[in-house]
Amino acid sequence: MKKLVLSVAASALMTASALAQSANVPSNLEKLSGFQTTGVTEFTFIEQSGDYADGIKKTLERITLPDGFKIELYAVVPDARHMAVGPQGIVTIVGTRKDKVWSVTDRNKDRVADEVKDFAPSLTFSIPNGPCFSKDGFLYIAEQNRVLLFPAAEFFYESPDVAAFNLVAQGELIPPEHESFNHTARVCKLGPDGKIYISLGQPFNVAPAENLDEYAKWGIGGMIRMNTDGTGREVYTYGIRNSVGHDFHPETGELWFTDNQVDGMGDDIPPGELNHQTAMGQNFGHPWYGGGSVRTNEYAGQEVPVEVVMPAVEAVAHAADLGMTFYTGNQFPAEYKNAIFSAQHGSWNRTTPVGARVMVTTIDADGNATMKPFAEGWIDENGEYLGRPVDIAQLRDGSILVSDDLAGALYRISYSK
Amino acid sequence: MRALASLGLGGLLLAGTALADEPAVGDPVAGKKIAGQCRTCHGIDGYAKIPIAPHIGGEQASYLRNQLTAFRDGTRTHEMMSVVAKMLTDQQIADVAAWYSSHSATATLTADASGAPEACTACHGVDGIAVIEGAPNLAGETNIYIDTQLKAFRLGKRTHEVMSAVAADMTDAEIRAVADWYGSVKLEITMAN
Numbered sequence: 001m002k003k004l005v006l007s008v009a010a011s012a013l014m015t016a017s018a019l020a021q022s023a024n025v026p027s028n029l030e031k032l033s034g035f036q037t038t039g040v041t042e043f044t045f046i047e048q049s050g051d052y053a054d055g056i057k058k059t060l061e062r063i064t065l066p067d068g069f070k071i072e073l074y075a076v077v078p079d080a081r082h083m084a085v086g087p088q089g090i091v092t093i094v095g096t097r098k099d100k101v102w103s104v105t106d107r108n109k110d111r112v113a114d115e116v117k118d119f120a121p122s123l124t125f126s127i128p129n130g131p132c133f134s135k136d137g138f139l140y141i142a143e144q145n146r147v148l149l150f151p152a153a154e155f156f157y158e159s160p161d162v163a164a165f166n167l168v169a170q171g172e173l174i175p176p177e178h179e180s181f182n183h184t185a186r187v188c189k190l191g192p193d194g195k196i197y198i199s200l201g202q203p204f205n206v207a208p209a210e211n212l213d214e215y216a217k218w219g220i221g222g223m224i225r226m227n228t229d230g231t232g233r234e235v236y237t238y239g240i241r242n243s244v245g246h247d248f249h250p251e252t253g254e255l256w257f258t259d260n261q262v263d264g265m266g267d268d269i270p271p272g273e274l275n276h277q278t279a280m281g282q283n284f285g286h287p288w289y290g291g292g293s294v295r296t297n298e299y300a301g302q303e304v305p306v307e308v309v310m311p312a313v314e315a316v317a318h319a320a321d322l323g324m325t326f327y328t329g330n331q332f333p334a335e336y337k338n339a340i341f342s343a344q345h346g347s348w349n350r351t352t353p354v355g356a357r358v359m360v361t362t363i364d365a366d367g368n369a370t371m372k373p374f375a376e377g378w379i380d381e382n383g384e385y386l387g388r389p390v391d392i393a394q395l396r397d398g399s400i401l402v403s404d405d406l407a408g409a410l411y412r413i414s415y416s417k
Numbered sequence: 418m419r420a421l422a423s424l425g426l427g428g429l430l431l432a433g434t435a436l437a438d439e440p441a442v443g444d445p446v447a448g449k450k451i452a453g454q455c456r457t458c459h460g461i462d463g464y465a466k467i468p469i470a471p472h473i474g475g476e477q478a479s480y481l482r483n484q485l486t487a488f489r490d491g492t493r494t495h496e497m498m499s500v501v502a503k504m505l506t507d508q509q510i511a512d513v514a515a516w517y518s519s520h521s522a523t524a525t526l527t528a529d530a531s532g533a534p535e536a537c538t539a540c541h542g543v544d545g546i547a548v549i550e551g552a553p554n555l556a557g558e559t560n561i562y563i564d565t566q567l568k569a570f571r572l573g574k575r576t577h578e579v580m581s582a583v584a585a586d587m588t589d590a591e592i593r594a595v596a597d598w599y600g601s602v603k604l605e606i607t608m609a610n
């Protein structure tokens with residue numbers, strides 16, 4: 001095992017050196033790219049038991065699931081956003097909308113994490129929301145305006161100094177003048193073609209007309225893809241408002257993604273979206289459509305200049321559909337095979353809050369998708385959030401993890417007859 | 418640094434003039450009801466629940482009023498706040514500002530005070546509790562929130578008679594250092610009742 005890991009690390013090192021030469025690396029990153037130590041030796045460890053964990057466990061007692069499923073606290077992870085499970089099943093990397101990335105390890109394999117510590121503590125992160133792993137163990141982290149690459153992260157993460165490189169250097173993902181905070185929580189996933197797909201939310205409620213040409217050029221309000229050496233960047237998807245979750249169908253390889261829709265049009269419109277893309281370059285309708293077939297006030301009456309793909313599923317308005325994953329495990333009943341598990345973060349200004357639950361979407365033989373609630377109960381009788389699910393990831397045993405950035409936790413949902 | 422301090426005084430004078438406009442008198446009890454629209458992000462006590470939102474509990478009413486008015490009028494924009502503020506009357510803005518300003522904010526340093534950013538402390542305090550009228554508290558904000566605001570001032574996306582000039586010449590690293598300083602302060606908010 002050790003030998004295998006080391007050789008993976010070594011080949012990663014060679015690929016990565018080639019990358020480093022072309023990249024414009026910041027100071028600390030420069031040292032880490034050269035495999036030097038930075039002098040930062042201290043991890044921040046997160047307490048996994050005690051009153052805080054007990055409070056979360058109490059909330060989980062009220063969560064309802066289909067028969068045979070149960071939900072348990074897997075880890076306390078502050079500000080937990082999107083997750084990436086290492087291909088060897090050793091570590092789960094968790095992003096945040098702050099400045100930390102967490103590594104979560106279940107050392108004794110009792111399906112509860114034993115250790116949560118910060119990943120690469122010597123690096124300065126900015127909104128490192130989106131981690132993703134390639135099959136050969138390269139970890140990518142999509143930040144506000146940079147994409148980092150960590151070869152053999154499952155091997156190196158145990159040290160504060162992790163080999164690190166730029167895939168996209170600071171300020172080159174989007175022009176810095178278009179940076180924002182809210183709609184720059186990026187998500188990345190590796191596609192079946194081996195390219196990395198990164199969502200780029202546009203920073204407005206409704207994108208203004210004068211920005212559309214530049215946005216289309218960069219893929220802002222869209223999805224971009226590139227080779228894993230940073231070359232060949234191209235815009236894969238247009239007409240997105242702010243997508244914060246995507247994955248590829250395990251059999252067709254096609255891209256599916258959630259998209260958050262326009263605010264301020266009322267409690268019940270426009271619908272949220274789960275979209276299905278079948279070819280490169282398709283347009284999903286923003287800013288002409290606010291969600292589904294509802295036209296935005298800003299572009300009302302204007303002719304839509306592009307062909308628009310309507311959503312595969314119209315979700316309840318303002319529920320904020322975020323992270324999603326296709327289920328490929330063997331633990332859950334057969335009906336869940338290749339189904340989409342997704343998280344609704346919950347509405348922010350709807351009169352009566354809606355969402356804060358895990359949804360499941362099944363796709364029939366004709367490609368018709370149907371979404372229904374799977375795990376719910378995070379909104380209490382006073383309309384207060386007890387948790388806000390963000391992302392779903394699958395563990396190797398076929399159970400799934402749910403991240404929650406309000407409670408600051410990962411939950412594990414498992415099935416037994 | 419001295420230039421910045423005198424800019425701070427200029428801000429003080431301007432803020433004073435703005436206050437002479439006789440704004441509506443806010444009612445915190447009415448404001449608490451309006452805060453139902455704010456609490457998912459800012460908390461009912463004004464301690465933010467999500468990183469993108471600033472803490473607003475114990476903030477000066479004048480600052481909150483000015484920002485909500487700016488969001489409503491379009492002189493400050495944000496994809497969420499512009500939507501919310503558009504629906505508020507002057508009275509509702511005064512009320513919700515009164516609610517959040519009725520709480521008290523307490524800051525505790527987690528590092529030696531000598532590390533405080535000199536350019537900021539004359540208005541925002543060493544610990545991020547504002548020391549002049551019209552300035553926001555910065556204690557315990559998510560560093561990325563402060564980082565985002567300073568860059569918005571630098572780019573001209575957000576404007577302010579003092580802050581635009583302060584931010585104009587700051588580098589990314591200087592901005593992040595300031596953001597990290599105030600972000601590291603521990604903030605507690607005590608509700609009025």
